[in-house]
Amino acid sequence: MSGDLGAEVVVRAAAATLAKYQHVNLVLVGDETELSALAGNIVGADARLSIRHASEVVAMSEPPAEALRKKKDSSMRVAINLVKDGSADACVSAGNTGALMATAKFVLKMLPGIDRPAIIAELPALGGSLHMLDLGANTQATPEQLFQYAVMGSIVAADINGIEAPRVSLLNIGAEDTKGHDTVKEAAALLSASALNYVGFIEGTDLMSGKTDVVVTDGFTGNVALKTMEGTVGLCKHHLRTAFSRNWFTKLQAFLAAPVLRALASNMDSRNYNGATLAGLNGIVIKSHGSADAYAFQHAIDTAIVEVRNQLPQQIGSLLKKEAA
Amino acid sequence: MSGDLGAEVVVRAAAATLAKYQHVNLVLVGDETELSALAGNIVGADARLSIRHASEVVAMSEPPAEALRKKKDSSMRVAINLVKDGSADACVSAGNTGALMATAKFVLKMLPGIDRPAIIAELPALGGSLHMLDLGANTQATPEQLFQYAVMGSIVAADINGIEAPRVSLLNIGAEDTKGHDTVKEAAALLSASALNYVGFIEGTDLMSGKTDVVVTDGFTGNVALKTMEGTVGLCKHHLRTAFSRNWFTKLQAFLAAPVLRALASNMDSRNYNGATLAGLNGIVIKSHGSADAYAFQHAIDTAIVEVRNQLPQQIGSLLKKEAA
Numbered sequence: 001m002s003g004d005l006g007a008e009v010v011v012r013a014a015a016a017t018l019a020k021y022q023h024v025n026l027v028l029v030g031d032e033t034e035l036s037a038l039a040g041n042i043v044g045a046d047a048r049l050s051i052r053h054a055s056e057v058v059a060m061s062e063p064p065a066e067a068l069r070k071k072k073d074s075s076m077r078v079a080i081n082l083v084k085d086g087s088a089d090a091c092v093s094a095g096n097t098g099a100l101m102a103t104a105k106f107v108l109k110m111l112p113g114i115d116r117p118a119i120i121a122e123l124p125a126l127g128g129s130l131h132m133l134d135l136g137a138n139t140q141a142t143p144e145q146l147f148q149y150a151v152m153g154s155i156v157a158a159d160i161n162g163i164e165a166p167r168v169s170l171l172n173i174g175a176e177d178t179k180g181h182d183t184v185k186e187a188a189a190l191l192s193a194s195a196l197n198y199v200g201f202i203e204g205t206d207l208m209s210g211k212t213d214v215v216v217t218d219g220f221t222g223n224v225a226l227k228t229m230e231g232t233v234g235l236c237k238h239h240l241r242t243a244f245s246r247n248w249f250t251k252l253q254a255f256l257a258a259p260v261l262r263a264l265a266s267n268m269d270s271r272n273y274n275g276a277t278l279a280g281l282n283g284i285v286i287k288s289h290g291s292a293d294a295y296a297f298q299h300a301i302d303t304a305i306v307e308v309r310n311q312l313p314q315q316i317g318s319l320l321k322k323e324a325a
Numbered sequence: 326m327s328g329d330l331g332a333e334v335v336v337r338a339a340a341a342t343l344a345k346y347q348h349v350n351l352v353l354v355g356d357e358t359e360l361s362a363l364a365g366n367i368v369g370a371d372a373r374l375s376i377r378h379a380s381e382v383v384a385m386s387e388p389p390a391e392a393l394r395k396k397k398d399s400s401m402r403v404a405i406n407l408v409k410d411g412s413a414d415a416c417v418s419a420g421n422t423g424a425l426m427a428t429a430k431f432v433l434k435m436l437p438g439i440d441r442p443a444i445i446a447e448l449p450a451l452g453g454s455l456h457m458l459d460l461g462a463n464t465q466a467t468p469e470q471l472f473q474y475a476v477m478g479s480i481v482a483a484d485i486n487g488i489e490a491p492r493v494s495l496l497n498i499g500a501e502d503t504k505g506h507d508t509v510k511e512a513a514a515l516l517s518a519s520a521l522n523y524v525g526f527i528e529g530t531d532l533m534s535g536k537t538d539v540v541v542t543d544g545f546t547g548n549v550a551l552k553t554m555e556g557t558v559g560l561c562k563h564h565l566r567t568a569f570s571r572n573w574f575t576k577l578q579a580f581l582a583a584p585v586l587r588a589l590a591s592n593m594d595s596r597n598y599n600g601a602t603l604a605g606l607n608g609i610v611i612k613s614h615g616s617a618d619a620y621a622f623q624h625a626i627d628t629a630i631v632e633v634r635n636q637l638p639q640q641i642g643s644l645l646k647k648e649a650a
Contacts, residue, residue, distance in 0.1 A: 063503070126560065136498050139506040173461050173548040178388065181464040181545060204552025208560045217549075220506060223498040224546050225553045227529025232557035235451060235533045 001030035001057045001075040003094025004291040010094070011038040012294035017301045018046055024305060027052050027088060030075040054078040060290060064098035068106055076100055080107045083283045090284035090304040092275070094292050100285065101137055101278055108283035111313060113320040118149045119219070119287065120156055121276035122303075123229070126210035131157045131166075133216060135276060136223035143186035146170065146216055147194070150187075151323060152279040152316050153214035154196055159310040160303070166213035169202035171221060176201075187216070194323060275300030282313055326355035326382045326400040328419025329616040335419070336363045337619035342626045343371055349630060352377050352413060355400040379403040385615060389423035393431055401425055405432045408608045415609035415629040417600070419617050426462055429603055429610045436638060438645040439605035443474045444544070444612065445481055446601035447628075448554070451535035456482045456491075458541060460601060461548035468511035471495065471541055472519070475512075476648060477604040477641050478539035479521055484635040485628070491538035494527035496546060501526075512541070519648060529553075600625030607638055 001007055007030055014026050025048045028035045032053040036043070043049050054075040058067040071077060076095050082088035084107050093100050097119075105117055120133035133149050134141065141149070150168050157166035170188055172180040177188070179201065191198035202212055204225060217225070274296035278285040284307045288300035326332055332355055339351045350373045353360045357378040361368070368374050379400040383392040396402060401420050407413035409432050418425050422444075430442055445458035458474050459466065466474070475493050482491035495513055497505040502513070504526065516523035527537055529550060542550070599621035603610040609632050613625035 061501070124560070126563065139498065171549060173464065173545055173552075176386070204549045204554075205556040205559070207553055207556050209556065220498055221546055221549050224496060224529045224542075225549050227498075228532055228550045228553045229529075229557045231530040231532050231534065232554045233561065234530070235449070236558065236561040238451065 001034075001054070002060070002096060003288065003297075004060065005094075005293065007031075007034055008038055009292065009294045009297055011035070011042075013297035013301060014039070014049060015042055016294065016298045018042070018048055020298075021305065024048065026050075026301075027079075027082060029054050029079040029082070030057070031055075052078060052082070058096050058099045060096050062096055062099060064096070064102035067096065067099035068102045074103075077103055077107070080104050080283075080285065083285070084108055089308040090286060092286045092288060092297075092300050092304050094288040094290055094297060094300075097136070097287055097290075100287055104278055104281050104283070104285045108281045108285070110280055111282055111317045111320065113324060114148050114152070114280035114316075115145055117278045117280040118152060119222075119276045120149075120153055120279045121226070122160065122273055123208070123226070124273060125208040125212075128210060128213075129161065129273075130208065130212060131160075131214045132207075132222055132226065133214075133279065134219035134222050135226050136219045137278070139218070139220045141183070141218040143183055143190055146183070146187035146218070147190040148280070148320070150191055150194075150196055150198070150214065150216045151319055153216055155312065155316045155319055156277060156279065157213045159312060159315060160306055161213070163213050165197040167199045167211070168196050168214040168216060169199055169212040171207070171215050171217035171225065172201035172203065174201065175203060183218075196323075271296035272299060275303035277303065277307065277312070279312075279316065284308060284312060326359075326379070327385070327421060328613065328622075329385065330419075330618065332356075332359055333363055334617065334619045334622055336360070336367075338622035338626060339364070339374060340367055341619065341623045343367070343373055345623075346630065349373065351375075351626075352404075352407060354379050354404040354407070355382070356380075377403060377407070383421050383424045385421050387421055387424060389421070389427035392421065392424035393427045399428075402428050402432070405429050405608075405610065408610070409433055414633040415611060417611045417613060417622075417625050417629050419613040419615055419622060419625075422461070422612055422615075425610065425612055426603055429606050429608070433606045433608035433610070435605055436607055436642045436645065438649060439473050439477070439641075440470055442603045442605040443477060444547075444601045445474075445478055445604045446551070447485065447598055448533070448551070449598060450533040453535060453538075454486065454598075455533065455537060456485075456539045457532075457547055457551065458539075458604065459544035459547050460551050461544045462603070463544045465545065466508070466543040468508055468515055471508070471512035471543070472515040473605070473645070475516055475519075475521055475523070475539065475541045476644055478541055480637065480641045480644055481602060481604065481632075482538045484637060484640060485631055486538070488538050490522040492524045492536070493521050493539040493541060494524055494537040496532070496540050496542035496550065497526035497528065499526065500528060508543075521648075596621035597624060600628035602628065602632065602637070604637075604641065609633060609637060 029052045035051045056071045056074040058074045079091040083091050118134035119137045122129045154166050157163050276287045286304045354377045360376045381396045381399040383399045404416045408416050443459035444462045447454045479491050482488050601612045611629045
């Protein structure tokens with residue numbers, strides 16, 4: 001209910017998901033009247049889709065603490081409750097990030113050994129993809145928390161992409177040991193002493209170079225880096241569009257080059273990377289971009305399905321236990 | 326002497342600068358034998374170019390404190406000394422950033438009211454450019470230091486781009502007042518109370534959107550954002566190249582679209598933005614990218630010339646005095 005584009009996007013993504021997978025059941029959580037109007041015909045035809053009523057919606061601008069305290073029957077809260085009581089294996093939401101995180105942390109609790117959840121997402125990289133965290137769950141992180149992020153990132157990369165011993169890097173302002181502030185240097189010491197495949201510091205220039213599988217950083221820096229990528233891709237696309245629409249000759253070129261430009265757009269299309277995991281929770285919660293369309297939202301559901309199949313929380317928990325031993 | 330590509334790049338940039346400007350004098354500082362071999366014919370023909378011998382070179386990997394203590398006759402140190410004693414109006418170097426900053430701070434001193442230098446550069450933005458600082462001079466910054474950066478950034482934007490009342494933003498992970506850590510919130514309070522044209526928080530997505538003229542952040546975040554932009558542009562270019570070289574048909578398209586692709590490349594060419602200012606010093610020092618070619622290095626000299634014409638240090642000093650009053 002609480003994404004920027006409303007419930008219709010979610011219903012369309014649900015329909016596409018049911019067509020794609022044989023053994024997936026979906027519950028639409030929210031206003032029953034609205035959801036029935038949008039999805040009634042699918043619910044009637046396919047027993048794998050059901051509707052669960054929730055009387056409230058958390059607004060995008062609502063302070064997380066307030067949403068948590070006052071909206072006990074929000075679509076977000078009810079969906080997370082379904083994960084808590086085992087009626088659902090995962091929750092996917094395009095709603096208010098802060099409220100989703102606060103609610104998920106309160107209802108599901110953290111895994112033992114994890115202080116705070118971190119937001120992790122898969123991003124485009126040369127020859128594959130990379131997993132970066134924290135993308136904004138917490139503005140600051142201690143060296144120990146960065147270490148926990150590294151454990152979680154390793155599991156996600158190994159699970160989702162099947163990478164054995166994923167290469168883990170710390171985002172820093174230089175590759176040399178002497179670079180950066182104390183937090184990042186101390187985290188490097190912890191990672192060097194661990195069983196993780198820590199490969200050192202990485203700079204912004206090399207984020208998408210294919211040299212690393214997991215990039216660990218605090219939520220402030222990670223959020224800025226992620227959004228700067230998005231903004232830069234937008235500027236590149238803008239310049240291409242402008243250049244190709246200058247006159248009839250460049251427009252003809254654009255027409256001829258359309259398949260190539262579409263390939264570029266698809267490579268850099270953030271919709272193909274939609275669906276960030278709230279890692280560290282005792283349960284699976286996926287955050288979709290607030291303005292995701294049905295195509296992007298479906299990708300977020302895909303991510304949830306992969307994590308359920310691979311029992312992500314259990315795997316993070318057992319690796320943490322191994323590291324602590 | 327100390328850039329990645331050696332003195333030849335600098336000599337070629339110097340020759341181009343002399344051809345472009347009538348009233349500029351240049352001093353090449355470094356090994357006299359090497360510089361004479363490279364530039365002897367120009368020095369003979371044009372009295373505006375001279376050579377000043379320096380017996381040492383600071384290596385790229387040399388710790389700044391060591392360079393400062395041990396290499397008193399490095400090309401970098403001698404060049405900055407020329408600024409100190411008034412023989413030169415500005416110093417441009419492609420050498421070790423940390424050593425350049427430490428040496429400049431030690432020799433030239435800070436302007437009254439400025440704690441530390443900040444690295445500021447002009448970057449591409451929609452419909453113009455933006456000035457961002459700190460790009461890595463200091464890994465952390467207090468709210469007061471962020472405020473000082475804002476003052477320096479305003480002056481540079483006004484001076485270099487002639488923008489009246491440049492719009493100043495703080496880089497943050499959300500646009501709302503409640504977002505971010507305490508440092509950025511306290512800096513926002515200082516800026517709101519100042520005479521600067523503070524327009525609020527800005528997210529990474531909007532850095533290059535044309536909504537702001539000056540972006541203020543700590544050196545860690547700024548460096549990551551800058552390098553992430555570079556890396557993202559590189560990935561876009563790579564995808565374009567790959568897509569266009571797939572087969573003879575796409576190669577033909579690339580040939581037809583070459584002027585458009587060149588326009589894109591030029592718009593996003595970091596060489597056109599080479600030359601970062603070490604702001605806050607009592608003197609003008611410009612840092613060129615270590616791997617700058619002659620074209621890029623010439624752009625760094627251009628920046629120095631504009632700052633000399635506009636007496637940048639004096640302007641920053643007087644605005645700070647006004648803000649303190």
